[in-house]
Amino acid sequence: MANGSSSRTFLDPAVLARLSAVPLFSRRPMQGSVSGRHPSPHRGSSVEFAEYRRYVQGDDLRRVDWRAFGRTERYYVKEFEADTNLRCCVVLDTSGSMGFGSKEINKIEYAKRLAGTLAYLAVQQGDAVGLSCVAGKMVSNLPPRRNPAHLSAIFDVLEQATPEGETQLVPILHELAESISQRAMIVILSDFFLPTEELSDCFEHLRFRKHDISVFQLLDPAELAFEFQRPTRFLDMEGGAPIFADPAEITERYHQALATFLADFKKMMLRSAIDYHRVSIDESYEKVLMNLLAGRHQARRVR
Amino acid sequence: MSFLQPLLLAALPLIALPILIHLVNQRRYQTMPWGAMIFLLAANRLSRGFARLRQWLILAARTLVVAGLIFALARPLASGWLGLAAGSRADTTIILLDRSPSMSAISSGGVSTKLDAGKRHLAETLEKLGSDHWVLIDSATARPVELQSPQALLNAPETEPVGASANLPAMLRAAYQYMQSNQTGRTDIWICSDMRKHDWDAEGGQWPAIRESFVDLPQSVRFYLLAFPQESQENTSLRVTNVRRKQTDQGATLIVSLNITRNGATEEPKTVPVEFDIDGARSTIDIEMNGSTHELKNHEIPLGANQVQGWGRVAIPADSNNLDNEFFFVFDQPPVRKTLLVADEPQEGRALRLAAEIAAEADSQNVVELSSPSQLSSIAWEEIGLVLWQAPLPDGEEAKLLQSFVESDGRVILFPPQSPGSNSFYDLSWGRWNETPEDVIVGNWRGDADLLAHTQSGAALPVGELKFHKTCEIVGEMTPLATLSNGEVLLGRVPTAHGGVYALATTTADSDSSLATDGVVLYVMVQRALSEGCERLGQVRQKVAGTIEGDSSDWKRLTGAELALSNQYAYHSGVFSVDEKLLALNRATAEDATRALSDGKISELFDGLDLVQIDNRVGESSSLVQEIWRMFLIAMLVALIAEAFLCLPKIRSAERALA
Numbered sequence: 003m004a005n006g007s008s009s010r011t012f013l014d015p016a017v018l019a020r021l022s023a024v025p026l027f028s029r030r031p032m033q034g035s036v037s038g039r040h041p042s043p044h045r046g047s048s049v050e051f052a053e054y055r056r057y058v059q060g061d062d063l064r065r066v067d068w069r070a071f072g073r074t075e076r077y078y079v080k081e082f083e084a085d086t087n088l089r090c091c092v093v094l095d096t097s098g099s100m101g102f103g104s105k106e107i108n109k110i111e112y113a114k115r116l117a118g119t120l121a122y123l124a125v126q127q128g129d130a131v132g133l134s135c136v137a138g139k140m141v142s143n144l145p146p147r148r149n150p151a152h153l154s155a156i157f158d159v160l161e162q163a164t165p166e167g168e169t170q171l172v173p174i175l176h177e178l179a180e181s182i183s184q185r186a187m188i189v190i191l192s193d194f195f196l197p198t199e200e201l202s203d204c205f206e207h208l209r210f211r212k213h214d215i216s217v218f219q220l221l222d223p224a225e226l227a228f229e230f231q232r233p234t235r236f237l238d239m240e241g242g243a244p245i246f247a248d249p250a251e252i253t254e255r256y257h258q259a260l261a262t263f264l265a266d267f268k269k270m271m272l273r274s275a276i277d278y279h280r281v282s283i284d285e286s287y288e289k290v291l292m293n294l295l296a297g298r299h300q301a302r303r304v305r
Numbered sequence: 306m307s308f309l310q311p312l313l314l315a316a317l318p319l320i321a322l323p324i325l326i327h328l329v330n331q332r333r334y335q336t337m338p339w340g341a342m343i344f345l346l347a348a349n350r351l352s353r354g355f356a357r358l359r360q361w362l363i364l365a366a367r368t369l370v371v372a373g374l375i376f377a378l379a380r381p382l383a384s385g386w387l388g389l390a391a392g393s394r395a396d397t398t399i400i401l402l403d404r405s406p407s408m409s410a411i412s413s414g415g416v417s418t419k420l421d422a423g424k425r426h427l428a429e430t431l432e433k434l435g436s437d438h439w440v441l442i443d444s445a446t447a448r449p450v451e452l453q454s455p456q457a458l459l460n461a462p463e464t465e466p467v468g469a470s471a472n473l474p475a476m477l478r479a480a481y482q483y484m485q486s487n488q489t490g491r492t493d494i495w496i497c498s499d500m501r502k503h504d505w506d507a508e509g510g511q512w513p514a515i516r517e518s519f520v521d522l523p524q525s526v527r528f529y530l531l532a533f534p535q536e537s538q539e540n541t542s543l544r545v546t547n548v549r550r551k552q553t554d555q556g557a558t559l560i561v562s563l564n565i566t567r568n569g570a571t572e573e574p575k576t577v578p579v580e581f582d583i584d585g586a587r588s589t590i591d592i593e594m595n596g597s598t599h600e601l602k603n604h605e606i607p608l609g610a611n612q613v614q615g616w617g618r619v620a621i622p623a624d625s626n627n628l629d630n631e632f633f634f635v636f637d638q639p640p641v642r643k644t645l646l647v648a649d650e651p652q653e654g655r656a657l658r659l660a661a662e663i664a665a666e667a668d669s670q671n672v673v674e675l676s677s678p679s680q681l682s683s684i685a686w687e688e689i690g691l692v693l694w695q696a697p698l699p700d701g702e703e704a705k706l707l708q709s710f711v712e713s714d715g716r717v718i719l720f721p722p723q724s725p726g727s728n729s730f731y732d733l734s735w736g737r738w739n740e741t742p743e744d745v746i747v748g749n750w751r752g753d754a755d756l757l758a759h760t761q762s763g764a765a766l767p768v769g770e771l772k773f774h775k776t777c778e779i780v781g782e783m784t785p786l787a788t789l790s791n792g793e794v795l796l797g798r799v800p801t802a803h804g805g806v807y808a809l810a811t812t813t814a815d816s817d818s819s820l821a822t823d824g825v826v827l828y829v830m831v832q833r834a835l836s837e838g839c840e841r842l843g844q845v846r847q848k849v850a851g852t853i854e855g856d857s858s859d860w861k862r863l864t865g866a867e868l869a870l871s872n873q874y875a876y877h878s879g880v881f882s883v884d885e886k887l888l889a890l891n892r893a894t895a896e897d898a899t900r901a902l903s904d905g906k907i908s909e910l911f912d913g914l915d916l917v918q919i920d921n922r923v924g925e926s927s928s929l930v931q932e933i934w935r936m937f938l939i940a941m942l943v944a945l946i947a948e949a950f951l952c953l954p955k956i957r958s959a960e961r962a963l964a
Contacts, residue, residue: 098340099342101338101340102338102340195340222340225344230335232333233331233333233335234335234337235337237337237338240342246334248360251360252345252349255348259347259348260341263347
């Protein structure tokens with residue numbers, strides 16, 4: 003952690019300490035610039051055997067496997083996996099709807115905790131971290147870097163992030179898919195209150211660019227339960243027209259629409275092979291991150 | 306629909322209460338910043354079909370609950386016709402009750418008489434409908450009597466059956482006069498009748514005037530006609546057609562002729578025991594009936610040798626109408642039928658004298674006394690039945706004597722003198738003589754009533770065969786009984802309160818008419834007038850119930866009318882002793898006719914008036930009106946249950962939404 007920790011309300015040192023024990027792995031090979039913990043698409047010098055390859059002129063004779071020559075009288079070169087670092091891009095939705103919170107915390111605060119902790123963990127293990135705040139436009143964009151000073155800049159941006167304006171997540175995700183040149187781990191924190199058809203295209207775009215995508219869909223318990231007794235005038239937090247509704251009239255259909263959206267969204271996540279986490283913001287964010295880390299750790303072990 | 310507590314309907318605006326609460330609730334909204342607007346928009350788009358209908362159904366159910374409660378508290382009354390009777394409580398309810406003998410019949414399938422059923426229905430209905438005043442006008446007296454409550458109809462002596470026929474026009478006039486004199490407010494007039502043509506006199510000329518008088522009334526009047534037009538069950542009726550006392554060598558005999566008529570299954574032979582009660586001595590004979598009518602002619606009943614005067618009763622066993630099962634009569638030695646012939650020229654009066662002197666029946670004695678106008682003061686008027694006046698019309702004292710005679714139910718036939726004077730009698734005077742070169746015949750005459758009526762066998766008098774050469778113009782107001790082919794009145798009747806005054810426009814002289822030559826018409830005319838005039842003579846009288854005016858409190862009942870009050874004797878069938886004379890009262894002949902007015906005719910009679918007709922059967926035990934508040938209460942409960950079901954929340958959970 004850098005200076006000014008007293009003002010980093012979204013960071014909890016105890017949580018950081020506990021989560022540091024579990025490394026963050028990518029699910030896909032990364033093209034890092036330095037050695038790291040993540041698999042690379044290239045062969046390297048790690049201790050993990052990858053494959054045998056026929057000797058070609060120019061290969062280092064020291065890498066010839068003489069035992070294999072003894073058995074087959076052919077020259078084979080023994081290759082090993084390469085380990086590299088990753089580029090983690092955190093995309094934070096700062097639109098108006100992220101300011102909703104029915105209890106002590108709202109969605110943006112919850113997202114800040116997730117983003118800050120994740121950035122810290124990544125930098126701690128030598129990975130590069132960047133941050134993009136998205137609302138009606140790209141509010142702020144920090145490219146991935148792996149030095150601790152950059153982490154402080156990220157924390158500063160997180161601190162200043164405020165929920166306002168409408169959501170233009172879809173075009174910005176398309177833009178990010180194109181602008182991030184190398185394979186990266188992209189973590190998106192949003193409520194995704196957008197038509198699933200539009201979101202599907204941008205996720206497919208990111209997947210096509212071979213990025214490892216993680217999605218945290220943040221939902222408030224009140225949005226899930228929708229338990230109102232009196233007629234209510236709902237003000238759109240993203241500046242749209244207000245809606246007057248009698249809960250007795252609309253609750254059932256609200257739940258119907260919500261259930262349909264969540265089912266469609268989950269189906270889309272599965273289709274795009276995205277690491278999807280639906281989060282009710284009354285859950286512990288430590289537990290949510292632990293699920294992310296543990297899930298990736300297990301996936302690496304299986305490989 | 307009508308209500309017993311219509312004021313409570315003022316609370317009907319309360320049915321808007323659920324709507325108002327709904328609107329107020331809509332106004333009491335909270336404001337909430339919300340992120341997941343996408344789902345609200347989707348929910349609004351889904352807000353179709355039953356989900357939206359459900360809200361309206363809930364609101365309608367709540368409205369129905371309030372409406373049902375208010376209607377139930379207002380105590381609604383139901384029946385098909387009463388839907389028209391909506392409105393507030395009447396200020397005055399006038400009940401016109403037909404007590405005529407035909408109302409004592411029991412209709413097919415019924416157990417009580419039409420009168421009893423009508424009284425019961427009226428009492429129940431009027432009790433429920435309510436009114437500030439109840440007034441009864443019964444058919445016998447046609448006098449308004451105030452009632453304490455409709456229940457008094459069941460026991461009031463003014464509602465008991467009588468032998469007198471009803472006169473609905475007179476009853477309606479009495480109702481109109483009551484309304485005029487008491488300045489009633491909104492008035493309901495209930496008429497309970499069996500719609501017999503005789504009682505309603507639908508062809509009479511008084512209905513237009515009655516209609517107009519009610520239409521012109523400033524207050525609202527509504528007529529309710531509780532009608533029992535159905536014919537009675539198999540019924541047998543009895544009517545005595547003739548009674549006379551005959552002196553024989555062995556003593557006296559009473560000769561009775563009677564008719565028995567029955568309706569229903571008329572083909573089956575039936576034995577009818579007929580009981581005769583002569584001054585308390587009873588005898589019975591069985592009569593075999595094979596058709597619908599049976600006529601018993603000249604049945605002889607021996608009398609005591611010294612029994613000159615007495616009364617009798619003929620009865621048959623009880624059936625569906627007990628008031629036509631008995632008939633009362635009185636008998637006496639026939640009085641001397643005395644005619645006073647007043648003529649200037651005795652020769653001219655010869656034909657008249659013959660017509661009056663020859664008795665129609667063997668045991669009666671006709672006497673003619675000749676007189677001149679100047680000798681009238683010496684005449685014993687109490688012995689005269691008919692005056693044939695062929696002289697200048699009387700004047701001064703003579704006119705007073707003759708007028709007094711008419712007022713005591715005497716009959717006068719006026720013939721024109723050769724030189725008509727300027728005197729007038731009952732506003733009638735003679736004009737000038739008209740002589741025609743050719744014979745004039747009668748153009749038309751009234752064969753249904755009065756002097757020129759058809760005979761009992763239905764045959765018309767040979768009035769058309771008469772020829773007239775010389776007639777005298779009759780000046781004054783009168784009812785024409787016969788009119789000549791040239792339009793002049795031949796015979797007219799002067800309207801008088803009592804007795805009868807006729808004027809004939811010619812004489813019996815051969816030079817004037819063929820009245821003497823073709824003497825049948827003259828004879829019948831004179832004999833009929835004489836018979837009517839002689840009814841006031843003698844010690845016994847046979848009358849139709851209800852036709853005698855005056856107080857009957859001092860009458861003494863001999864038989865019949867067992868339950869009647871003494872002041873109502875005149876309307877009941879029976880035998881009474883009045884001033885040492887015997888009086889037998891019976892129902893009118895027309896009461897035996899069963900023809901009822903058609904619905905079309907009733908509508909015509911009440912054209913322009915607000916009439917609700919209720920056809921009822923005697924057997925119907927259900928009330929005319931029924932309280933149906935229970936129905937509204939049930940409707941309210943059903944609405945409550947429906948509302949509860951519609952408001953039940955659907956089972957759901959947040960976990961399911963998260964899944």
